[in-house]
Amino acid sequence: MSELKRKASRQAIFKRSLSRELVGLVLVLSVFSVRVTPASELSISSAGIALGGSQTEIGVGLGYHRSFANWLQGSFALLYQTLKFGETSVNAWSVRVGPTFNMDGVINQAYFLGLGYAYRKGDGAISSGATDPNATGPYLQFGKRISLGGTFSLRPNVSATFAGGAHIRLEPLSVSYFF
Known part of the structure; x- marks a missing residue:
């Protein structure tokens, strides 16, 4: 049972880490796509x-x-x-x-x-x-x-x-x- 809890805990940590990285990637891409000047x-x-x-x-x-x-x-x-x-x-x-x-x-x-x-x-x-x-x-x-x-x-x-x-x-x- 403790092995299942550890596995579930690692999956939860991985999902949070992945979602943070995706949010970071979206923010970085949005900064580069914003035009300060007209095209x-x-x-x-x-x-x-x-x-x-x-x-x-x-x-x-x-x-x-x-x-x-x-x-x-x-x-x-x-x-x-x-x-x-x-x-x-x-x-x-x-x-x-x-x-x-x-x-x-x-x-x-x-x-x-x-x-x-x-x-x-x-x-x-x-x-x-x-x-x-x-x-x-x-x-x-x-x-x-x-x-x-x-x-x-x-x-x-x-x-x-x-x-x-x-x-x-x-x-x-x-x-x-x-x-």
């Missing part, structure tokens, strides 16, 4: 202006940024620009891909730094290789999100793209939607 950000630039070398540019852009952590996003942007080089102008599409680093805990109010690779394709050719609209190269972007309340933020920024020459782009009217 995605959609950015729209309605008035980008670039001045660099002999180039003047105005354009619009659409970006998608996927959060992997509060401080890290994978970013993709598609931009349409009208580029003017002296007396010649062309229309061009640009694609930018790379990580964005957020420098504050609250993503919709954070300073951010984007780094990556840019590809630009124009509908014409320019005689100067330094201002060619058909080029690839790195880009660097710095800005600050300013919360407009809820899921919207103003996202003014400045970027330098080194594709077809060095070009500085100002985007004072960029906005973000978080979802």
